[in-house]
Amino acid sequence: MLTLVDFYADWCGPCKIMEPIFADIKKDYECKVTFKKVDVEADPAAAAKFGVMGIPTFIIMKDDKEVSRKVGAMPKENLVSWIDSNLK
Secondary structure (H helix, E strand, O other), X not given: OEEEEEEXXXXXXXXXXXXXXXXXXXXXXXXXXXXXXXXXXXXXXHHHHOOOOOOOEEEEEEOOEEEEEEEXXXXXXXXXXXXXXXXX
């Protein structure tokens, strides 16, 4: 199963834009993808471990290894397409 990690901060405008999109697609991928949110302010060690330099950063993990990464806000369709391409 894939894990999609969302690195965000409460003060980040683009992160707030992505919040409802992330919540919406979470329902559609319930049995295929595990969704995890990491607040970079509360957990800077996790952000450092993954080399997160900008937020929002989305990382797809498979077998505890990073397989793909996107930085910045994006339309729902782009996020869905990216997830689907990693499910194959």
